Amino acid sequence: MSHSTVPRSRAEAETEKTPVASGGAAGSPQKRPSGKLSLRLRLRRDRVLLLMTLPAVVLVLVFNYLPILGNVVAFQDYDPYISDNGIVSMLNSPFVGMENFQRIFEDSAFWNAVQNTLVLFSLQLVLFFPIPILLALLINSVVRPRVRAVAQAVLYLPHFFSWVLVIAVFQQIFGGAGILSQLLRQHGYNGLDIMTDPNTFPLLITAESVWKDAGWGIIVFLAALASVSPDLYEAAAMDGAGRWRRMWHVTLPALRPVIALLLVLRVGDALTVGFEQILLQRDAVGPGAAEVLDTFVWWNGVRNQDFGYAAAAGLIKGVVSIGLVLAANKVAHLMGEQGVYKK
């Protein structure tokens, strides 16, 4: 999960762990007996398969595993300019032990970034999370296929826009020169600029996320809804349950495991809040409100060339994140064994 792919892979990671509709794929019949054959025979048999995985394995080793070694600069006063090659510079920069970490823990900007990260995460959890569920229920209750198709097409669309575009669109609506300000001024009020207001910045970020990804988020829930047997509804209706009671007693219980699972996974990813999205707007509202852990690393490393310091901050975030992710997956796994996974 390299940085550049964070936005993509995060959304995906959420769905990935949703085995709701995985159907028969898991119990695939393509099992190869391996116990009886010797290594050489297996190598001979599977060499083409191995060859096929080679390019991907090389890419992952080079771009995901190799850089782990680079975290060594977190323990250095790394000076990128003492040589013409990063690795040579790394070998020649002085080690400073835990000094970078000490500095970080004393840096109020770091704690500000931690705080902003957690605030944004909580807000997104509370405000963003329910929306796809509601939208999915809404869409699911529409029976006309064309209406569903059109609505889904529209709702999915912003997911495929880049953050650059999404923010530009928001600027046209809510910016100082945007349509909202324009209308206010035409009617004699002062214009307002939501795009640069640090006080409302967490809400702005959440609104942008909702606009971009809430529609996309409904896919998982739609799938879960589709897996509910119509017989259940029919039985409930026979028992005299009305529309709302059916939703309460049949629909929501069907969604519950998925919701719980997604929640747990989201918590595992708590320290990663929209890096690109926030970086693009950091200048407009200032670091006081917009600095999160990832942008803190970027600012100190790329901007201030304090690579050791930035890498140390990144390492702290990385280690805590791994802990969270592992814990979340553990919980998810337990839940999966009990409910979601139907073997």
Place this chain on the structure above:
Amino acid sequence: MSAVIDKPVKEPGWWEAPPRPSWEEDPSRAGLAGKGLALSLACLAILFPLWIVVVTSLSSRKTIDEAGGLVMVPKGITFVAYKELLSGGQVTRAAIISVLVTLVGTLFSMTVSVLCAYGLSRIGSLGHRWILMTLLATMFFSAGLIPTYLLVQSLGLTDSYLALILPSALSVFNILVLRGFFMGISQELIDSARIDGAGDFRILWQIVMPLSRAVLAVITLFYAVGYWSAWFNASLYLNDQDMMPLQNVMIQLVQKQEAPVGLGQAIKTGQLSGLAVQMAVMVMALLPVAVLSPFVQRHFKKGMLTGAVKG
């Protein structure tokens, strides 16, 4: 397409609702109205801003001045902004670069991913478990921005388009989706091909891939959108302004409100509307995505969910 309708009795007409099951009560008028309103509002929230962007990009300077900025109601259409942008300047070049990077990158990513997914699709093959674990583990950690940055720099990829493709070429999730799909393909088909003497490459090409068109379309779209939307790697690894892809140029032009190369004077003296130019760039960035994604839409569910396989 959608879930509940997967077992319709008969393909319903364009606007008529399919028959409801007999046990379901008829919908209330208020309920229908409420649903319609909520859905319309949601769609409007997405489409209205796009409408403004498109309309403003097609408006003349005079219309924009009269509206006091962004235009909601079109008054005449002019392609002046597009003509200026596409007449071979900075934006034209950036658009071409974006298209090429997207094409080459997507092709590369798909090739590597499909090969890898197929290579891992037989449980029990040599090293299968280890390779899978190696890939899966990357979903749980990140080496960090700074070390990755230093690595790409040390590899000499600075100012190379490879820096836009290689570091982010693979999505392990996409590989898992493909793998899940490949694993679901009937083993008899594959076995009979093997008996006919087909090797793995041929099986992949002639049997597996044709049977996986839907999922291939979805994953291709995911990769393509990823490349098309990316800007951060370019901002990090490209120093030459002339190499910047469209998204980065859009940041300059729209977010920072700079004038495109060579058009500064025309905008400053009022021959061209800076706002229309900005909007035109935005339209160029959203158009390919808006046109392509609905075509693949009906496969989304399949694509998104078949990958969920326990490693």
Place this chain on the structure above:
Amino acid sequence: MTPNAASASSGPSRRSFLASTAVATAAVAGGMPLLAACGGSGSGSRDGTTSAKDAKKILPAYVASNVVKPDIPARNGSAIGFTSKLDLATLKTSVTKKLGKGGKVTIMSPFWGSPPKQNNAYYRAMNDLIGVDVVWQNQDGNTYDQKLGAVLASSDIPDVVVVPGWNMNGKIPSAIINKFADLGPYLSGDAVKEYPNLAAIPTDAWQRSLFGGKLRGLPQPAPYVPGIVPLYRKDIFDKEGYEIPRSADEFMALAKEITNAKAKRWACLDMKWTAFQTFGVLSGSEKPLWWNLVDGKLVCRIETEEYLEALEWARKLFAAGVVHPDSELGKNAPDPGPKFAAGEFLIYPNNITQWWSRTAEQATQNPEFKVWGMDIWGHDGGNPHLWADQPAGIFAFVNKNASESVIRDVLAVANVTAAPYGTKEYMMTNYGAEGTHYTLKDGVPVKTDKGNNEVMNAYVMVASPAATLAHPDFPDVAKGQVMWQQRMGAFTKKSSFWGMQITEPGRYTNLGNDFEQLEDDITRGRKKISDMQQAVSDWKSKGGDKLRDWYMKILDENGSAAS
């Protein structure tokens, strides 16, 4: 002002470019990390400055050039001014033989505004004149610092890199010493005489080009009078009968009178930089200029009462609603040009170069339009106390791996771009080619649209002659600018480290980088003055006090330039 100003300012961009002018400008203009500036020699143990004794051995000899006698000689730290009509037919030639050997030189430089296409007529004409094939890698000047670090860390550094002083934060000073060539062998002492236009660059400016004890930079000399002028719409002022304010209170009253938000008119943009000037706050450009010796103790600008008072006043303007809403955007604010021309606001502080560039931009479209510079007032109605800027703030460096022939070609470029006013080379550098980039109207060169598009930034970034103000197209503006500088120069003092090129120790270079943001947060009402006081006390304990001792040591060892 300086020759660069001419072409530079045609850079329309929102962050006006300020070529060789005061460093601070850029900050104003673009909200650059002004505060981040720092002198630049030496990494690790090589922090500090070059002693006067060592410098003497390295500095190039000075040979004045007397191509054209200025109409207004330099006084009080002003530029030299040329205000009489320039006879283009009798332009002198300062570069008698093409020094370029036809090699290819890539130059990376910050660019403010919208760059022209590669290989345009101006670049071709300049390259022909010089005899070198210069290829420009223009980078957005507003985010230049983000690129600079990455470029210098890569193995693929362009032949020449232009670095403004305010971008020399973090580990950039280390990069300058490790990655750039010592030009001493080519320029020290009499060697410079091979390049007569470089020999005519004042020694002050060369002194500032010493990094890590070696001559590494090709400087842009600048007047030391502060570069930021409160520019205002004189035409509208005259029509409405507005008076130029003489104190902080008068300004506030005037601003309220002007503002009518419903009619889309505000008094001004963010006046923070004017506030600093009127309240006598120490210079905010290079970090060494933040310090001044008061009663035997070094005081830093952020510790002063004046600093807080100035911020409070600038905050009041925002609170009173007299500041144009674009200013809320900070760094992302759009180019002030069009809205200034439309009269949406009447006053904004910016680099003195914009005095001319705004005039030139609108001259053909908008004949009524007249921009002029206000004298800086003392906040209490008395005389202002201004602090001098550095006599050179932007430098061009040559890659240390460049061959001798490349270095010679670079010096050939510099020798042309540093040609003084009144020469063919100056005219080409600053106005482009006659007929293509400017035409003659009544014997006065007037830039064409093509000229306004192509002749900006680029070549003027390499090296320039002694600070010069000359606008043959608008001689009254040139006169106004020089006279402004001379009047303000009378109130300008030099702080303790003026003129020195100082490199702070690595662990302190980023200290204080966050103050500019905090200033903007306070003026816009997002933070309180007490937050600033807290930040200052944090700054002291995090190293500010140690930095004070460090500067004191430099002062003890090298003496002061203070006047």
